[in-house]
Amino acid sequence: MSTFVEECRREWKRLGVPDLIAEEMATDLSADLEEAEAEGVAAEHVLGGGASDPRRFAADWAQARGVVTAQPETSRRRAWLIAAVSAVVLAAGAATAIALLAVGQTAPKTLTAPAVPTVQEPTTVSVTVPNMIGQTETDAIAETRAAGLRVTTVLVSPTSQRSGTVISQLPAPGTVVSRGATLRLRIAGQPPANTKTHP
Amino acid sequence: MAAESRRTQMLKGVLDLCLLAVIEDEPAYGYEMTKRLRDRGLSTVGEGSIYPLLGRLERDGLVETHRVASDGGPPRKYYRASPVGRRTLSEGALAWREVRGEVDAVLAPVEPEVKA
Numbered sequence: 001m002s003t004f005v006e007e008c009r010r011e012w013k014r015l016g017v018p019d020l021i022a023e024e025m026a027t028d029l030s031a032d033l034e035e036a037e038a039e040g041v042a043a044e045h046v047l048g049g050g051a052s053d054p055r056r057f058a059a060d061w062a063q064a065r066g067v068v069t070a071q072p073e074t075s076r077r078r079a080w081l082i083a084a085v086s087a088v089v090l091a092a093g094a095a096t097a098i099a100l101l102a103v104g105q106t107a108p109k110t111l112t113a114p115a116v117p118t119v120q121e122p123t124t125v126s127v128t129v130p131n132m133i134g135q136t137e138t139d140a141i142a143e144t145r146a147a148g149l150r151v152t153t154v155l156v157s158p159t160s161q162r163s164g165t166v167i168s169q170l171p172a173p174g175t176v177v178s179r180g181a182t183l184r185l186r187i188a189g190q191p192p193a194n195t196k197t198h199p
Numbered sequence: 200m201a202a203e204s205r206r207t208q209m210l211k212g213v214l215d216l217c218l219l220a221v222i223e224d225e226p227a228y229g230y231e232m233t234k235r236l237r238d239r240g241l242s243t244v245g246e247g248s249i250y251p252l253l254g255r256l257e258r259d260g261l262v263e264t265h266r267v268a269s270d271g272g273p274p275r276k277y278y279r280a281s282p283v284g285r286r287t288l289s290e291g292a293l294a295w296r297e298v299r300g301e302v303d304a305v306l307a308p309v310e311p312e313v314k315a
Binding site for chain 2: 024027028029031032033035036045046047048049050057060061062063064065066128130131133134167168170171172173174175176
């Protein structure tokens, strides 16, 4: 299994994982695989489907830990595409403003064209679902949107949890989903009749 | 859907809870967690492995880690549930029981096929 760990090391190097972190991961993985082998347990039991694809395994692990620093090919293409689309939107917005001025109307404060997004360079189309449990509904909604997800809320009552806070969520924190996926939050509503409401 | 991949899909929603559950009281390193899961009754974790999941749990603050020197070997990384992780676990266990009950109710009349 030493070649498996070597392949992982190489992949982490390619992904720009900091040396110290890559070394730690390699050490832990080696030790786990050795122990499993000594107990007669197949590598698949430790690595799952990743046993046959060290590069994919290493990449998934590094991505999940958030330690990838090298920018993959696809994000450069995406960044170019966003820049191109933004330029078109800008042009369309400018054209609209000019057209309205020409008709003799004051340019509206907000253009009908959508706001030009800041050119971001996302490194991935997937999002790790954050943990919203215990947060206030307002904070949770803002954070969820900031994370690139949609959000729906359901009020649950009666409940002993503090009113207006998130009781539970689906998917669970840590789940990897696509950008734009929906995070469902269950918010504490009315407390039971015999408890005080918080101001 | 292939049996193995359905199992993987089903576990996707609860594997994090299972991991948190086996490190709720006593910290463990990676392979040790696999063994605890097996001992508690989870025979395999499906097609995935626990490492990326542990990475996400750590990133989201649901587990805390520390390194412990092992006899004669390099220091190993130990994981344990954080306070947030514990809360997530108990909420998650509640949600699981709800879903399990509902699905069981829907599937109750279904006769499982007996494999030849």
